Amino acid sequence: LAMESALRHALARNEFTLVYQGKVNLVNGQMSGVEALARWRHPEMGMVSPVEFIPLAENMGLISEIGAWALKAACRQCKSWHELGLPKVRIAVNVSTLQFRESDIPSLVTEALAESGLEPHYLELEITESVLMARVDDVSQVLRDLRAMGVHVSIDDFGTGYSSLSYLKKIPIDALKIDRSFVADIEDGTGDGAEIVSTIIDLAHNLKLRAIAEGVETAEQADFLRSKGCDEIQGYLVSRPVSGEDLISLFDRDL
Ligand code: G
Ligand code: G
Ligand code: MN
Ligand code: NA
Numbered sequence: 001l002a003m004e005s006a007l008r009h010a011l012a013r014n015e016f017t018l019v020y021q022g023k024v025n026l027v028n029g030q031m032s033g034v035e036a037l038a039r040w041r042h043p044e045m046g047m048v049s050p051v052e053f054i055p056l057a058e059n060m061g062l063i064s065e066i067g068a069w070a071l072k073a074a075c076r077q078c079k080s081w082h083e084l085g086l087p088k089v090r091i092a093v094n095v096s097t098l099q100f101r102e103s104d105i106p107s108l109v110t111e112a113l114a115e116s117g118l119e120p121h122y123l124e125l126e127i128t129e130s131v132l133m134a135r136v137d138d139v140s141q142v143l144r145d146l147r148a149m150g151v152h153v154s155i156d157d158f159g160t161g162y163s164s165l166s167y168l169k170k171i172p173i174d175a176l177k178i179d180r181s182f183v184a185d186i187e188d189g190t191g192d193g194a195e196i197v198s199t200i201i202d203l204a205h206n207l208k209l210r211a212i213a214e215g216v217e218t219a220e221q222a223d224f225l226r227s228k229g230c231d232e233i234q235g236y237l238v239s240r241p242v243s244g245e246d247l248i249s250l251f252d253r254d255l
Contacts, residue, residue: 129161180215
């Protein structure tokens with residue numbers, strides 16, 4: 001209960017912040033994008049993980065407001081990296097399923113892009129498979145509107161939900177992000193994890209989508225993913241999530 005009342009005031013008290021984790025292109029080794037991850041810094045409770053506060057925010061009817069803040073803050077941060085003359089990367093922002101259903105996402109995105117001055121093709125939204133469980137026509141229309149604007153969409157935590165393959169073929173998306181539980185199971189390339197991962201990579205490519213592996217922690221996992229044609233990786237091997245300022249130094253590092 002204490003956490004609920006604190007969460008109600010967290011936005012107004014400026015307690016949310018974003019950290020950023022780079023994605024690296026496995027062909028050229030360059031940083032290709034950055035995912036924004038929300039953090040709640042409470043004065044007494046300390047850092048509260050989004051695993052805790054996102055579901056709470058959904059239950060309390062606060063997710064759309066918090067999600068809108070995250071989208072706008074991420075667009076502003078990305079634009080400011082571009083203005084510093086850093087290599088231009090795309091920013092990925094998580095959109096919860098409830099937020100996707102409750103809000104007018106195309107209008108919100110239009111507003112965030114207009115306010116920040118970020119060009120639409122530098123924005124990517126990460127949604128999960130559960131978004132796709134709604135009426136196909138409604139979801140498709142929102143995704144088509146986003147595509148028409150030039151905004152990218154990827155499916156996060158792919159493989160843990162219930163996407164129908166025929167559905168995936170019909171909707172305009174750009175990438176599948178392979179859930180980190182499968183990546184963790186790659187090990188030496190012989191186990192179940194390895195087979196699931198290479199199957200998802202092939203599925204993505206057959207659907208003309210990029211495949212991105214998340215939670216990559218070891219060079220062995222990265223080598224396996226490269227050998228299977230995975231397009232991009234994200235995870236502790238590349239970098240932990242860091243502040244907007246700390247991310248700048250990652251641009252010059254040899255990844
Ligand atoms: O950053 P990491 O600990 O901690 O994130 C945990 C989970 O919280 C992940 O599934 C991530 O997608 C989700 N998450 C992080 N930031 C946001 C956000 O801004 N909005 C939503 N909806 N989910 C987020
Ligand atoms: O669900 P989503 O992919 O958006 O989650 C991102 C979450 O994964 C964040 O909590 C982030 O801190 C965490 N994360 C990022 N890289 C790694 C990694 O290499 N290993 C593990 N175990 N977690 C990671
Ligand atoms: Mn994500
Ligand atoms: Na994920």
